Amino acid sequence: MTHDQVKPRIKPTLPVYRVSDHVYIQLPGKCVELSDADGGVGLFVGLLDGTRTVPEVQRDLRAAGRELTREEVDAAIEEFDRAGLIEDGAVAPGLDGHSLERWKRNLGFFENYSSLATSKYTLQRKLRDYRVVLLGLGGVGSHMLFDLVGLGARDIRVVDFDTVELSNLNRQILYRESDIGRPKIEVATERILAYDPLVKLDARSTYIGCADEALAVVEGRDLVLSAVDMPKMQVVNWINQACVTAGATLITGGVDSRRIAYYTMIPGVTGCVECWKADVAEHDRLSADLSVKKTEWAEATPDEPRFPEDMSAFGALVTLYTAHVQAEVVRLATGIAPPLSQGRLMEAYFDDAVPRESERWSRRPDCPVCAHVPTAPAFAARATA
Numbered sequence: 138m139t140h141d142q143v144k145p146r147i148k149p150t151l152p153v154y155r156v157s158d159h160v161y162i163q164l165p166g167k168c169v170e171l172s173d174a175d176g177g178v179g180l181f182v183g184l185l186d187g188t189r190t191v192p193e194v195q196r197d198l199r200a201a202g203r204e205l206t207r208e209e210v211d212a213a214i215e216e217f218d219r220a221g222l223i224e225d226g227a228v229a230p231g232l233d234g235h236s237l238e239r240w241k242r243n244l245g246f247f248e249n250y251s252s253l254a255t256s257k258y259t260l261q262r263k264l265r266d267y268r269v270v271l272l273g274l275g276g277v278g279s280h281m282l283f284d285l286v287g288l289g290a291r292d293i294r295v296v297d298f299d300t301v302e303l304s305n306l307n308r309q310i311l312y313r314e315s316d317i318g319r320p321k322i323e324v325a326t327e328r329i330l331a332y333d334p335l336v337k338l339d340a341r342s343t344y345i346g347c348a349d350e351a352l353a354v355v356e357g358r359d360l361v362l363s364a365v366d367m368p369k370m371q372v373v374n375w376i377n378q379a380c381v382t383a384g385a386t387l388i389t390g391g392v393d394s395r396r397i398a399y400y401t402m403i404p405g406v407t408g409c410v411e412c413w414k415a416d417v418a419e420h421d422r423l424s425a426d427l428s429v430k431k432t433e434w435a436e437a438t439p440d441e442p443r444f445p446e447d448m449s450a451f452g453a454l455v456t457l458y459t460a461h462v463q464a465e466v467v468r469l470a471t472g473i474a475p476p477l478s479q480g481r482l483m484e485a486y487f488d489d490a491v492p493r494e495s496e497r498w499s500r501r502p503d504c505p506v507c508a509h510v511p512t513a514p515a516f517a518a519r520a521t522a
Protein backbone atom coordinates (compact mmCIF):
# COMPACT_ATOMS: atom_id res chain seq x y z
CA MET A 138 0.00 0.00 0.00
CA THR A 139 1.28 3.50 -0.80
CA HIS A 140 0.19 6.77 0.78
CA ASP A 141 0.78 9.56 -1.69
CA GLN A 142 -1.55 12.19 -0.24
CA VAL A 143 -1.32 11.68 3.49
CA LYS A 144 1.06 13.74 5.61
CA PRO A 145 1.95 11.48 8.53
CA ARG A 146 2.32 13.17 11.90
CA ILE A 147 3.29 11.73 15.23
CA LYS A 148 0.18 12.37 17.31
CA PRO A 149 0.71 15.68 19.11
CA THR A 150 -0.34 14.26 22.49
CA LEU A 151 2.39 11.57 22.43
CA PRO A 152 5.66 12.52 24.12
CA VAL A 153 8.76 11.53 22.12
CA TYR A 154 12.09 11.10 23.92
CA ARG A 155 15.51 10.57 22.40
CA VAL A 156 17.82 9.02 24.98
CA SER A 157 21.32 7.83 23.92
CA ASP A 158 20.77 5.23 21.20
CA HIS A 159 16.99 4.82 21.58
CA VAL A 160 13.82 6.69 20.68
CA TYR A 161 10.88 6.29 23.05
CA ILE A 162 7.29 7.19 22.18
CA GLN A 163 4.94 7.20 25.14
CA LEU A 164 1.41 5.87 24.68
CA PRO A 165 -1.20 5.76 27.46
CA GLY A 166 -0.06 2.95 29.74
CA LYS A 167 2.82 1.76 27.59
CA CYS A 168 5.95 2.91 25.82
CA VAL A 169 7.27 2.07 22.34
CA GLU A 170 11.05 1.62 22.42
CA LEU A 171 12.91 1.95 19.12
CA SER A 172 16.59 1.11 18.79
CA ASP A 173 18.40 3.95 17.04
CA ALA A 174 22.13 3.33 17.08
CA ASP A 175 22.80 5.35 13.91
CA GLY A 176 20.23 8.11 14.40
CA GLY A 177 18.09 7.02 11.44
CA VAL A 178 14.95 6.39 13.51
CA GLY A 179 15.23 9.76 15.21
CA LEU A 180 15.57 11.41 11.81
CA PHE A 181 12.53 9.53 10.49
CA VAL A 182 10.41 10.39 13.53
CA GLY A 183 11.42 14.04 13.23
CA LEU A 184 10.21 14.14 9.64
CA LEU A 185 6.76 12.88 10.65
CA ASP A 186 5.43 16.30 11.64
CA GLY A 187 2.41 16.47 9.35
CA THR A 188 4.02 18.83 6.81
CA ARG A 189 5.41 16.21 4.41
CA THR A 190 3.81 13.65 2.16
CA VAL A 191 5.36 10.20 2.19
CA PRO A 192 7.35 10.88 -1.02
CA GLU A 193 8.65 14.05 0.66
CA VAL A 194 9.64 12.07 3.75
CA GLN A 195 11.59 9.72 1.46
CA ARG A 196 13.15 12.72 -0.32
CA ASP A 197 14.29 14.32 2.94
CA LEU A 198 15.66 11.04 4.25
CA ARG A 199 17.70 10.75 1.06
CA ALA A 200 18.89 14.35 1.43
CA ALA A 201 20.17 13.38 4.87
CA GLY A 202 22.08 10.44 3.41
CA ARG A 203 19.53 7.68 4.15
CA GLU A 204 18.79 5.68 1.03
CA LEU A 205 15.43 3.97 1.62
CA THR A 206 13.18 2.62 -1.10
CA ARG A 207 9.59 3.81 -1.28
CA GLU A 208 8.47 0.34 -0.16
CA GLU A 209 10.67 0.57 2.92
CA VAL A 210 9.28 4.00 3.82
CA ASP A 211 5.69 2.80 3.28
CA ALA A 212 6.31 -0.24 5.45
CA ALA A 213 7.69 1.92 8.26
CA ILE A 214 4.72 4.30 7.99
CA GLU A 215 2.29 1.39 8.17
CA GLU A 216 4.05 -0.04 11.18
CA PHE A 217 3.78 3.31 12.97
CA ASP A 218 0.10 3.51 11.97
CA ARG A 219 -0.64 0.02 13.32
CA ALA A 220 1.08 0.96 16.57
CA GLY A 221 -1.25 3.96 16.93
CA LEU A 222 1.53 6.51 16.71
CA ILE A 223 0.53 8.66 13.74
CA GLU A 224 -2.37 10.51 12.17
CA ASP A 225 -2.83 12.38 8.90
CA GLY A 226 -1.73 16.02 9.11
CA ALA A 227 -3.33 16.71 5.70
CA VAL A 228 -6.90 16.24 6.97
CA ALA A 229 -8.94 19.44 7.17
CA PRO A 230 -10.67 19.64 10.58
CA GLY A 231 -14.07 20.67 9.22
CA LEU A 232 -14.55 22.61 12.47
CA ASP A 233 -14.28 26.36 12.99
CA GLY A 234 -11.74 27.95 15.32
CA HIS A 235 -14.22 28.31 18.17
CA SER A 236 -15.14 24.63 18.02
CA LEU A 237 -11.50 23.55 17.77
CA GLU A 238 -10.73 25.49 20.94
CA ARG A 239 -13.88 24.46 22.81
CA TRP A 240 -13.31 20.78 22.06
CA LYS A 241 -9.52 20.87 22.14
CA ARG A 242 -9.27 18.40 25.03
CA ASN A 243 -11.83 16.09 23.41
CA LEU A 244 -9.69 16.04 20.27
CA GLY A 245 -6.74 15.06 22.43
CA PHE A 246 -8.81 12.13 23.69
CA PHE A 247 -9.91 11.14 20.19
CA GLU A 248 -6.25 10.93 19.16
CA ASN A 249 -6.30 7.62 21.02
CA TYR A 250 -8.53 6.33 18.21
CA SER A 251 -7.22 8.30 15.23
CA SER A 252 -5.01 6.86 12.50
CA LEU A 253 -4.12 7.65 8.90
CA ALA A 254 -7.63 6.46 7.96
CA THR A 255 -9.58 7.92 10.89
CA SER A 256 -9.53 11.59 11.75
CA LYS A 257 -10.05 12.78 15.31
CA TYR A 258 -12.01 15.68 13.81
CA THR A 259 -14.43 13.27 12.16
CA LEU A 260 -15.06 11.59 15.51
CA GLN A 261 -15.86 14.92 17.13
CA ARG A 262 -18.14 15.89 14.24
CA LYS A 263 -20.03 12.60 14.56
CA LEU A 264 -20.65 13.42 18.19
CA ARG A 265 -21.72 16.96 17.30
CA ASP A 266 -24.22 15.70 14.73
CA TYR A 267 -25.61 12.79 16.75
CA ARG A 268 -29.34 13.32 17.28
CA VAL A 269 -30.14 12.60 20.90
CA VAL A 270 -33.31 12.80 22.96
CA LEU A 271 -33.08 12.88 26.72
CA LEU A 272 -36.22 11.82 28.53
CA GLY A 273 -36.34 13.24 32.04
CA LEU A 274 -34.37 16.02 33.70
CA GLY A 275 -34.02 14.64 37.21
CA GLY A 276 -30.72 13.54 38.74
CA VAL A 277 -29.54 11.40 35.86
CA GLY A 278 -31.11 13.65 33.23
CA SER A 279 -29.63 16.89 34.50
CA HIS A 280 -26.14 15.36 34.69
CA MET A 281 -26.52 13.76 31.29
CA LEU A 282 -27.60 17.01 29.67
CA PHE A 283 -24.57 18.88 30.98
CA ASP A 284 -22.32 15.98 30.01
CA LEU A 285 -23.73 15.73 26.50
CA VAL A 286 -23.23 19.40 25.83
CA GLY A 287 -19.73 19.30 27.29
CA LEU A 288 -18.91 16.39 24.97
CA GLY A 289 -20.01 18.48 22.03
CA ALA A 290 -23.46 17.11 21.18
CA ARG A 291 -25.32 19.96 19.52
CA ASP A 292 -28.62 18.42 18.44
CA ILE A 293 -30.52 17.56 21.60
CA ARG A 294 -34.19 17.17 22.41
CA VAL A 295 -35.17 17.19 26.09
CA VAL A 296 -38.48 16.14 27.57
CA ASP A 297 -39.72 16.79 31.11
CA PHE A 298 -42.85 17.91 32.92
CA ASP A 299 -41.66 18.31 36.52
CA THR A 300 -40.82 21.30 38.70
CA VAL A 301 -37.77 21.87 40.87
CA GLU A 302 -38.02 20.79 44.54
CA LEU A 303 -35.63 21.34 47.42
CA SER A 304 -35.00 17.60 47.78
CA ASN A 305 -33.71 17.50 44.17
CA LEU A 306 -30.71 19.60 45.04
CA ASN A 307 -28.50 16.87 46.50
CA ARG A 308 -27.80 15.74 42.92
CA GLN A 309 -29.71 17.64 40.23
CA ILE A 310 -26.89 19.94 39.25
CA LEU A 311 -28.77 22.12 36.79
CA TYR A 312 -30.90 23.76 39.48
CA ARG A 313 -30.53 26.24 42.35
CA GLU A 314 -32.61 27.03 45.43
CA SER A 315 -33.96 30.10 43.64
CA ASP A 316 -35.40 27.76 40.98
CA ILE A 317 -37.69 25.87 43.39
CA GLY A 318 -41.18 25.69 41.92
CA ARG A 319 -40.06 26.48 38.36
CA PRO A 320 -40.45 23.95 35.52
CA LYS A 321 -37.22 21.99 35.08
CA ILE A 322 -37.47 22.24 31.32
CA GLU A 323 -37.43 26.04 31.55
CA VAL A 324 -34.50 26.23 33.95
CA ALA A 325 -32.54 23.60 32.02
CA THR A 326 -32.98 25.52 28.79
CA GLU A 327 -31.59 28.69 30.38
CA ARG A 328 -28.59 26.93 31.92
CA ILE A 329 -27.71 24.90 28.85
CA LEU A 330 -27.93 27.80 26.42
CA ALA A 331 -25.69 29.78 28.76
CA TYR A 332 -23.25 26.85 28.82
CA ASP A 333 -23.19 26.50 25.03
CA PRO A 334 -25.30 28.97 23.02
CA LEU A 335 -24.78 26.94 19.83
CA VAL A 336 -26.73 23.91 21.06
CA LYS A 337 -29.88 23.24 19.06
CA LEU A 338 -32.12 22.45 22.01
CA ASP A 339 -35.63 21.19 21.34
CA ALA A 340 -37.21 21.50 24.80
CA ARG A 341 -40.59 19.84 25.27
CA SER A 342 -42.74 20.11 28.36
CA THR A 343 -44.45 16.76 27.99
CA TYR A 344 -45.55 13.90 30.21
CA ILE A 345 -45.27 10.61 28.34
CA GLY A 346 -48.63 9.03 29.05
CA CYS A 347 -49.05 6.51 26.25
CA ALA A 348 -47.23 4.70 23.45
CA ASP A 349 -48.11 7.34 20.84
CA GLU A 350 -46.63 10.08 23.01
CA ALA A 351 -43.46 8.05 23.42
CA LEU A 352 -43.18 7.69 19.65
CA ALA A 353 -43.73 11.42 19.14
CA VAL A 354 -40.71 12.32 21.29
CA VAL A 355 -38.28 9.69 19.95
CA GLU A 356 -39.02 10.08 16.24
CA GLY A 357 -36.14 11.43 14.20
CA ARG A 358 -33.53 10.66 16.87
CA ASP A 359 -30.48 8.40 16.63
CA LEU A 360 -30.34 7.81 20.35
CA VAL A 361 -32.86 7.84 23.19
CA LEU A 362 -31.52 8.31 26.71
CA SER A 363 -34.38 7.44 28.97
CA ALA A 364 -34.25 8.65 32.55
CA VAL A 365 -37.98 8.44 33.24
CA ASP A 366 -39.70 5.82 35.33
CA MET A 367 -43.28 7.04 35.53
CA PRO A 368 -45.75 5.52 35.08
CA LYS A 369 -43.90 2.53 36.50
CA MET A 370 -44.33 -0.79 34.67
CA GLN A 371 -45.59 0.97 31.56
CA VAL A 372 -43.31 3.73 30.35
CA VAL A 373 -40.39 1.43 29.55
CA ASN A 374 -42.67 -0.66 27.35
CA TRP A 375 -43.90 2.38 25.44
CA ILE A 376 -40.38 3.71 24.96
CA ASN A 377 -39.09 0.30 23.88
CA GLN A 378 -41.88 0.00 21.31
CA ALA A 379 -41.27 3.57 20.11
CA CYS A 380 -37.52 3.02 19.70
CA VAL A 381 -38.08 -0.17 17.70
CA THR A 382 -40.61 1.62 15.48
CA ALA A 383 -38.38 4.66 15.00
CA GLY A 384 -35.16 2.65 14.58
CA ALA A 385 -33.54 4.53 17.46
CA THR A 386 -31.03 3.09 19.90
CA LEU A 387 -32.16 3.13 23.53
CA ILE A 388 -29.98 3.42 26.61
CA THR A 389 -31.80 3.26 29.88
CA GLY A 390 -31.46 2.14 33.47
CA GLY A 391 -30.89 4.16 36.57
CA VAL A 392 -29.80 4.37 40.15
CA ASP A 393 -31.37 1.73 42.35
CA SER A 394 -30.62 2.66 45.96
CA ARG A 395 -27.01 1.45 46.23
CA ARG A 396 -26.42 0.20 42.71
CA ILE A 397 -26.48 1.51 39.16
CA ALA A 398 -27.77 -0.56 36.24
CA TYR A 399 -28.04 0.20 32.52
CA TYR A 400 -28.49 -1.47 29.15
CA THR A 401 -28.48 -0.62 25.46
CA MET A 402 -31.13 -1.80 23.01
CA ILE A 403 -30.34 -1.47 19.29
CA PRO A 404 -33.23 -2.38 16.98
CA GLY A 405 -32.17 -5.12 14.59
CA VAL A 406 -29.04 -5.90 16.61
CA THR A 407 -29.99 -6.69 20.20
CA GLY A 408 -33.09 -8.11 21.76
CA CYS A 409 -35.60 -5.50 22.90
CA VAL A 410 -37.22 -5.11 26.32
CA GLU A 411 -40.01 -7.48 25.28
CA CYS A 412 -37.41 -10.09 24.28
CA TRP A 413 -35.84 -9.65 27.69
CA LYS A 414 -39.15 -10.18 29.48
CA ALA A 415 -39.81 -13.33 27.46
CA ASP A 416 -36.35 -14.56 28.32
CA VAL A 417 -36.98 -13.94 32.02
CA ALA A 418 -40.33 -15.73 31.76
CA GLU A 419 -38.51 -18.84 30.56
CA HIS A 420 -35.67 -18.77 33.03
CA ASP A 421 -36.88 -16.92 36.12
CA ARG A 422 -40.46 -17.90 36.97
CA LEU A 423 -40.69 -15.84 40.18
CA SER A 424 -39.62 -12.56 38.54
CA ALA A 425 -41.85 -13.21 35.55
CA ASP A 426 -44.92 -13.89 37.73
CA LEU A 427 -44.25 -10.83 39.83
CA SER A 428 -43.90 -8.66 36.73
CA VAL A 429 -47.25 -9.86 35.34
CA LYS A 430 -49.01 -9.38 38.68
CA LYS A 431 -47.61 -5.87 39.13
CA THR A 432 -48.75 -4.90 35.64
CA GLU A 433 -52.24 -6.29 36.26
CA TRP A 434 -52.40 -4.43 39.55
CA ALA A 435 -51.27 -1.18 37.97
CA GLU A 436 -53.86 -1.47 35.18
CA ALA A 437 -56.70 -2.44 37.52
CA THR A 438 -56.16 0.42 39.95
CA PRO A 439 -54.63 3.29 37.96
CA ASP A 440 -55.35 5.96 40.60
CA GLU A 441 -54.16 4.09 43.64
CA PRO A 442 -50.71 5.04 44.97
CA ARG A 443 -48.75 1.83 45.04
CA PHE A 444 -45.05 2.54 45.20
CA PRO A 445 -43.28 4.17 48.11
CA GLU A 446 -41.63 7.47 47.38
CA ASP A 447 -38.11 7.10 45.97
CA MET A 448 -36.13 8.00 49.07
CA SER A 449 -32.65 7.07 47.87
CA ALA A 450 -30.93 8.99 45.09
CA PHE A 451 -27.28 9.45 45.92
CA GLY A 452 -25.08 11.89 44.03
CA ALA A 453 -22.04 9.64 43.80
CA LEU A 454 -24.10 6.92 42.14
CA VAL A 455 -25.81 9.37 39.82
CA THR A 456 -22.38 10.54 38.67
CA LEU A 457 -21.14 6.97 38.32
CA TYR A 458 -24.17 6.09 36.21
CA THR A 459 -23.85 9.09 33.95
CA ALA A 460 -20.12 8.48 33.47
CA HIS A 461 -20.87 4.98 32.17
CA VAL A 462 -23.73 6.09 29.96
CA GLN A 463 -21.76 9.05 28.63
CA ALA A 464 -19.04 6.66 27.51
CA GLU A 465 -21.67 4.49 25.80
CA VAL A 466 -22.95 7.57 23.94
CA VAL A 467 -19.44 8.28 22.66
CA ARG A 468 -18.96 4.67 21.56
CA LEU A 469 -22.28 4.66 19.72
CA ALA A 470 -21.92 8.08 18.12
CA THR A 471 -18.37 7.65 16.89
CA GLY A 472 -18.09 3.89 16.37
CA ILE A 473 -14.70 3.76 18.10
CA ALA A 474 -15.80 0.69 20.08
CA PRO A 475 -18.94 -1.37 20.60
CA PRO A 476 -21.11 -0.26 23.52
CA LEU A 477 -20.39 -2.37 26.58
CA SER A 478 -24.05 -2.76 27.48
CA GLN A 479 -25.59 -3.76 24.15
CA GLY A 480 -28.05 -6.56 24.79
CA ARG A 481 -27.08 -6.93 28.42
CA LEU A 482 -27.72 -5.31 31.79
CA MET A 483 -24.58 -3.93 33.36
CA GLU A 484 -24.52 -3.11 37.04
CA ALA A 485 -22.13 -1.66 39.60
CA TYR A 486 -22.55 -1.37 43.35
CA PHE A 487 -21.53 1.62 45.42
CA ASP A 488 -19.26 -0.60 47.51
CA ASP A 489 -16.65 -1.25 44.81
CA ALA A 490 -18.02 0.56 41.71
CA VAL A 491 -16.87 -2.27 39.42
CA PRO A 492 -19.16 -2.77 36.38
CA ARG A 493 -20.33 -6.36 35.90
CA GLU A 494 -22.77 -8.13 33.63
CA SER A 495 -26.00 -8.82 35.51
CA GLU A 496 -28.19 -10.25 32.74
CA ARG A 497 -27.91 -10.93 29.02
CA TRP A 498 -30.56 -11.70 26.42
CA SER A 499 -30.90 -12.13 22.67
CA ARG A 500 -33.34 -11.25 19.92
CA ARG A 501 -36.31 -13.60 19.84
CA PRO A 502 -37.78 -14.58 16.50
CA ASP A 503 -41.25 -14.64 18.09
CA CYS A 504 -41.01 -11.20 19.73
CA PRO A 505 -44.25 -9.27 19.12
CA VAL A 506 -42.38 -5.95 19.21
CA CYS A 507 -39.11 -6.41 17.32
CA ALA A 508 -39.23 -9.67 15.34
CA HIS A 509 -40.18 -7.83 12.14
CA VAL A 510 -37.08 -5.59 12.21
CA PRO A 511 -34.50 -6.72 9.66
CA THR A 512 -31.30 -7.97 11.24
CA ALA A 513 -28.63 -5.30 11.14
CA PRO A 514 -24.93 -6.07 11.24
CA ALA A 515 -23.57 -6.15 14.76
CA PHE A 516 -21.15 -3.42 15.69
CA ALA A 517 -19.10 -2.39 12.72
CA ALA A 518 -16.46 0.29 13.01
CA ARG A 519 -17.93 3.47 11.59
CA ALA A 520 -14.93 5.51 12.54
CA THR A 521 -13.71 6.39 9.09
CA ALA A 522 -12.42 9.69 7.84
Ligand SMILES: [Zn+2]
Binds near residue numbers: 504508
Ligand atom coordinates in the same frame (compact mmCIF):
# COMPACT_ATOMS: atom_id res chain seq x y z
ZN1 LIG B 1 -38.01 -7.91 20.97
